[in-house]
Amino acid sequence: MTTWGAIEQAEPAFATRVRRLFDAGRHKTIATLRADGSPRISGIECEFVDGELRFGSMTGARKGADLVRDQRFALHGPTFHPEEGRERDWPGEAKIAGRAVPAGPVATDEATGQPDGELFVADISEVVVTSLDEEATRLVVEWWTPDGGLRRVERA
Numbered sequence: 001m002t003t004w005g006a007i008e009q010a011e012p013a014f015a016t017r018v019r020r021l022f023d024a025g026r027h028k029t030i031a032t033l034r035a036d037g038s039p040r041i042s043g044i045e046c047e048f049v050d051g052e053l054r055f056g057s058m059t060g061a062r063k064g065a066d067l068v069r070d071q072r073f074a075l076h077g078p079t080f081h082p083e084e085g086r087e088r089d090w091p092g093e094a095k096i097a098g099r100a101v102p103a104g105p106v107a108t109d110e111a112t113g114q115p116d117g118e119l120f121v122a123d124i125s126e127v128v129v130t131s132l133d134e135e136a137t138r139l140v141v142e143w144w145t146p147d148g149g150l151r152r153v154e155r156a
Helices: 004-010 012-022 062-069
Strands: 028-033 039-044 046-049 052-058 072-076 093-105 117-132 139-145 149-155
Touching: 004 012, 004 052, 004 117, 012 046, 012 093, 012 117, 028 062, 039 062, 052 062, 052 093, 062 093, 062 117
Parallel strands: none
Antiparallel strands: 028 039, 028 072, 046 052, 052 117, 072 093, 093 117, 117 139, 139 149
């Protein structure tokens, strides 16, 4: 299993940038797979704790059922658009993909004694940052995988 801590160890500067992009806003977007294989997009919150990327799903939520059935996910950090004339200030955006490993209940509802949801820990297969170069004239894509390490490409 590739944890967030492994990425922090392998590429600390890259991991710091990714985390800063994810922490820039509370709401993220997660893609899961429905039973028929079609994609589902849902809002979600996540947190980086003790070297792990964690997120949850409320009891009865479809995204949780999707993840129990097929653990693959893609998580997109908060999105901010480059402002015209201030493109150089755009911090970029980050995405993380992998498998959602069940990690037990999120919390217990005091009234019913039942879990409020399921907690998942990310087994990370890819981390991507998309940004602009210093002149804001080229798209820069940086990505990290457990097998390939950190790579970068620029596109006009």
